[in-house]
Amino acid sequence: MEARRDELMTVRQVLDELGGVSRRTFYRWRELGYGPAAFKLPNGELRVWRSDFNTWLRQLEEAA
Numbered sequence: 198m199e200a201r202r203d204e205l206m207t208v209r210q211v212l213d214e215l216g217g218v219s220r221r222t223f224y225r226w227r228e229l230g231y232g233p234a235a236f237k238l239p240n241g242e243l244r245v246w247r248s249d250f251n252t253w254l255r256q257l258e259e260a261a
Contacts, residue, residue: 204247208235211245 211233212218226232233253235245 205244206247206250208243208245211250214250 206214208220208223212220212223215223223232227235233245234249235243237243
């Protein structure tokens with residue numbers, strides 16, 4: 198069975214998956230250390246691995 202490749206998500210994709218959370222809220226979460234793990238590309242844009250995003254969502258579910 199072929200391993201599924203991980204996907205890089207843009208900030209817009211993350212916001213859309215979260216049901217319309219604002220960009221400002223996302224960046225505030227990052228400042229506070231609450232958001233999903235992300236990294237900057239050389240052009241300054243942020244990306245989030247889908248696997249990290251899914252892990253972050255599961256942790257939120259467990260904490261609820």
